[in-house]
Amino acid sequence: MIDIEKFNKVLKRVEKPARYIGLEKNSIKKNLEDVKVKFAFAFPDIYEVGMSHLGLHILYNLINEVEYMACERVFAPWIDMEEEMIQEGIPLFTLENKEPIKNFDFLGFTLQYEMSYTNILNMLHLGGIPILSADREDEDPFVIAGGPCAYNPEPLADIIDFFVIGEGEEVTLEILDMYKDFKKSKGSRENFLRQVSKIEGVYVPSFYQVHYNEDGTIKAMIPLVEEAPRIIKKRIVKDLNKIYFPDKLIVPFIETVHDRIPLEIFRGCTRGCRFCQAGMIYRPVREKSIPRLLELADKLVNSTGYEDISLISLSSCDYSQLQLLVSKLMDEYEEDRIGISLPSLRLDSFSLDILKEIEKVRKTGLTFAPEAGSQRLRDVINKGVTEEDLTTAISYAFNEGWSTIKLYFMLGLPTETDEDVLGIRDIGYKVKDMFFNQPKEEQKGNLKITLSASCFVPKPFTPFQWVGQDSIDEFNRKIYLLKDNIRDRKIVFNYHDPKLSYLEAILARGDRRLSKTLIRAWEKGCKFDGWSELFDYDKWMEALLETEVQGDFYALRERELDEVLPWDFIDSGVSKKYLIREYEKAKAQELTRDCRLGCTGCGINKSFSGGVCN
Amino acid sequence: MRLFERTFRRANIPIKYSEGFNPQPKLSIANPLALGIASCSEYMDIELQEKMPEEVFINKVNTQLPEGIRIVEVKYIEETKSLSSLIRWSCYEIEFYAANIKSIEELEESIKNWLKEEKIMVTKVKRKKNRIIEKERNIKNLIGNVIVKLKDTNAERDTKFIVLNCLLRAGDKGNLNPRDFIMAMEKYLNIGIDWDTLEINRVALFIETDGEIQSPI
Numbered sequence: 001m002i003d004i005e006k007f008n009k010v011l012k013r014v015e016k017p018a019r020y021i022g023l024e025k026n027s028i029k030k031n032l033e034d035v036k037v038k039f040a041f042a043f044p045d046i047y048e049v050g051m052s053h054l055g056l057h058i059l060y061n062l063i064n065e066v067e068y069m070a071c072e073r074v075f076a077p078w079i080d081m082e083e084e085m086i087q088e089g090i091p092l093f094t095l096e097n098k099e100p101i102k103n104f105d106f107l108g109f110t111l112q113y114e115m116s117y118t119n120i121l122n123m124l125h126l127g128g129i130p131i132l133s134a135d136r137e138d139e140d141p142f143v144i145a146g147g148p149c150a151y152n153p154e155p156l157a158d159i160i161d162f163f164v165i166g167e168g169e170e171v172t173l174e175i176l177d178m179y180k181d182f183k184k185s186k187g188s189r190e191n192f193l194r195q196v197s198k199i200e201g202v203y204v205p206s207f208y209q210v211h212y213n214e215d216g217t218i219k220a221m222i223p224l225v226e227e228a229p230r231i232i233k234k235r236i237v238k239d240l241n242k243i244y245f246p247d248k249l250i251v252p253f254i255e256t257v258h259d260r261i262p263l264e265i266f267r268g269c270t271r272g273c274r275f276c277q278a279g280m281i282y283r284p285v286r287e288k289s290i291p292r293l294l295e296l297a298d299k300l301v302n303s304t305g306y307e308d309i310s311l312i313s314l315s316s317c318d319y320s321q322l323q324l325l326v327s328k329l330m331d332e333y334e335e336d337r338i339g340i341s342l343p344s345l346r347l348d349s350f351s352l353d354i355l356k357e358i359e360k361v362r363k364t365g366l367t368f369a370p371e372a373g374s375q376r377l378r379d380v381i382n383k384g385v386t387e388e389d390l391t392t393a394i395s396y397a398f399n400e401g402w403s404t405i406k407l408y409f410m411l412g413l414p415t416e417t418d419e420d421v422l423g424i425r426d427i428g429y430k431v432k433d434m435f436f437n438q439p440k441e442e443q444k445g446n447l448k449i450t451l452s453a454s455c456f457v458p459k460p461f462t463p464f465q466w467v468g469q470d471s472i473d474e475f476n477r478k479i480y481l482l483k484d485n486i487r488d489r490k491i492v493f494n495y496h497d498p499k500l501s502y503l504e505a506i507l508a509r510g511d512r513r514l515s516k517t518l519i520r521a522w523e524k525g526c527k528f529d530g531w532s533e534l535f536d537y538d539k540w541m542e543a544l545l546e547t548e549v550q551g552d553f554y555a556l557r558e559r560e561l562d563e564v565l566p567w568d569f570i571d572s573g574v575s576k577k578y579l580i581r582e583y584e585k586a587k588a589q590e591l592t593r594d595c596r597l598g599c600t601g602c603g604i605n606k607s608f609s610g611g612v613c614n
Numbered sequence: 615m616r617l618f619e620r621t622f623r624r625a626n627i628p629i630k631y632s633e634g635f636n637p638q639p640k641l642s643i644a645n646p647l648a649l650g651i652a653s654c655s656e657y658m659d660i661e662l663q664e665k666m667p668e669e670v671f672i673n674k675v676n677t678q679l680p681e682g683i684r685i686v687e688v689k690y691i692e693e694t695k696s697l698s699s700l701i702r703w704s705c706y707e708i709e710f711y712a713a714n715i716k717s718i719e720e721l722e723e724s725i726k727n728w729l730k731e732e733k734i735m736v737t738k739v740k741r742k743k744n745r746i747i748e749k750e751r752n753i754k755n756l757i758g759n760v761i762v763k764l765k766d767t768n769a770e771r772d773t774k775f776i777v778l779n780c781l782l783r784a785g786d787k788g789n790l791n792p793r794d795f796i797m798a799m800e801k802y803l804n805i806g807i808d809w810d811t812l813e814i815n816r817v818a819l820f821i822e823t824d825g826e827i828q829s830p831i
Contacts, residue, residue, distance in 0.1 A: 025678070251620055
């Protein structure tokens with residue numbers, strides 16, 4: 001345990017001390033002496049962000065259900081706390097037992113976002129754990145990682161001991177159980193890594209050597225030990241009705257980003273938007289049944305006391321019996337003043353009908369994501385939304401009394417022209433006209449339209465994994481093109497920092513040569529890069545320069561279709577052939593239907609079963 | 615507030631909700647405690663949809679509260695005035711180490727003289743977006759009584775380790791944060807407080823009836 005006297009002293013000096021105290025309802029504090037496997041779940045961002053992540057709650061409870069295992073939480077301390085900890089000599093600790101993370105058997109990071117990677121390095125350092133995997137010794141924990149960004153694990157290859165690709169519920173317990181037996185055998189660190197690499201979904205980067213061509217592209221990736229498979233197949237859970245889901249959740253003292261019950265209704269997505277990594281890597285679609293969901297909702301409401309249930313998934317309006325689910329939940333909970341919410345909405349009246357039902361009284365803002373400003377470009381990205389969908393949905397919304405509308409777009413999508421960019425403005429103006437074209441007496445509320453644009457980052461395992469990103473200058477040009485052309489008090493235009501998106505693109509499609517760049521950036525003080533007040537682009541540029549890495553090579557370069565990509569050794573279930581076909585169709589502006597309406601041949605049903613593909 | 619609303623829902627306590635578009639639970643904390651201050655004496659008003667025996671209420675709620683927070687007493691009241699409008703005083707135990715204290719008696723004397731000053735000014739710094747606003751205010755009338763003691767656990771009877779028992783104004787008609795009080799005292803008396811040793815504990819809240827200070831329950 002850390003020095004509690006020092007800890008108490010430090011707590012008085014930092015903002016939001018509840019980030020560090022633990023003790024929340026439903027948190028689990030076991031006697032660490034009594035357990036055989038100690039797992040520290042590490043989230044590389046602050047408490048309020050990490051506690052909003054469903055995966056944490058699932059794995060936390062799953063591991064703690066096993067009597068001889070303990071799972072505790074650790075988050076990135078905010079900079080004020082970090083400073084105090086360094087000054088007082090307090091090592092990074094878990095919230096439950098205030099135990100230094102160095103004393104755990106595993107330190108498991110979840111990779112939700114590329115720009116949190118420097119926080120991983122910082123947390124290791126604060127915990128007194130060597131940054132480089134190669135420098136760790138037998139008494140150090142195994143530093144492991146999973147989550148969506150693990151689908152391209154290579155930039156972290158020198159840092160993480162092993163990765164887990166895919167869904168963690170089953171494989172995590174397999175790993176921890178293997179470790180329990182291994183501990184008895186008193187084998188070496190390498191012994192365990194060899195053993196664990198035999199588990200499907202586990203990737204040990206140090207067991208592979210990457211060879212490069214003269215132009216810097218990858219020639220081949222060769223396994224160095226016989227246990228290491230050539231292809232790492234992602235793990236999925238077959239039946240979501242049978243798989244573990246917690247019946248209680250930790251209830252934080254302070255408000256978190258998503259301060260409500262996250263009720264996962266299905267995994268996967270059938271829409272096939274070509275920019276979307278989640279839509280590809282979480283395939284196939286697997287739904288939870290209504291009885292199972294009602295049972296879970298009941299248990300979770302009773303154990304947490306939350307006043308809101310959020311029905312979460314990648315595209316919740318696609319749940320096959322959404323109407324029925326919502327009305328059953330409403331019947332059950334309306335009287336207890338427990339609200340139901342949907343995190344994402346499709347632009348159709350069906351979705352709005354449901355929304356109307358759940359928001360009977362409160363008319364909060366409405367958010368839609370047309371993603372692109374023109375029909376042509378929406379077809380390129382296979383976002384099956386038409387101008388008509390948009391106008392129908394918006395006029396419906398105005399009719400029902402909504403007046404705050406937020407629309408999300410991406411800039412820099414493949415084949416984008418200035419006309420497409422200005423299409424974003426046109427949509428904004430059109431929505432405004434629709435509002436004021438209503439008869440005066442029917443105009444409810446005070447109209448506010450927010451047009452929000454992010455900068456497109458091509459991601460692995462999508463049909464756009466080969467495309468070059470727009471340069472920062474080009475992004476800025478497009479941003480100013482819009483800025484200069486939107487002059488209306490009712491319309492607010494927001495945009496993301498292209499510099500951050502450029503770095504995100506480098507890390508998203510980077511290879512293992514980036515590990516040293518990451519380390520250098522961290523040494524220069526980069527951390528919390530996703531927080532605009534702390535993001536320091538210049539330091540990152542220095543780090544790239546000093547480690548002789550060309551950022552443009554990773555972010556801006558268009559790849560040949562036959563190039564070996566750093567993540568090619570991972571089998572996500574979606575075939576490369578399908579991705580190439582979708583890429584070609586994108587260029588030809590051809591749509592691909594929602595695969596609930598008929599298989600589109602992505603390949604997931606060949607290697608995996610479950611869900612709609614059965 | 616959120617914590618209590620959720621606790622009551624877990625405990626199956628039927629709280630009354632306000633009418634209107636955005637129903638809110640009818641709970642109110644008598645005098646919200648400032649962050650970083652401990653307390654063994656908090657009060658709140660709760661309106662229930664139906665009456666239940668006091669001990670049932672206490673048991674149900676206590677099993678659902680997080681560690682460190684417990685309900686010690688409940689009482690049904692007819693009073694329509696809210697607790698928060700009745701609270702007038704708060705009593706704190708403030709302990710710290712101060713390097714410049716020579717003796718308890720001397721400290722008592724200087725506090726007595728300090729409290730005789732016409733005005734006791736504190737500067738409150740507020741951050742609003744990017745602006746920093748400084749506000750001066752006179753807290754003289756918000757200080758009721760200060761008693762100086764040695765810290766009990768202080769084996770060597772070191773006169774530099776002391777505890778102040780302070781009665782400070784609380785409630786809608788004037789409220790003094792104990793931290794502002796202690797900072798003002800340091801500013802005027804310069805006793806060399808080591809801020810790392812500062813511990814503040816609220817030990818009581820009081821209402822006033824006909825000029826008499828009373829416990830709210």
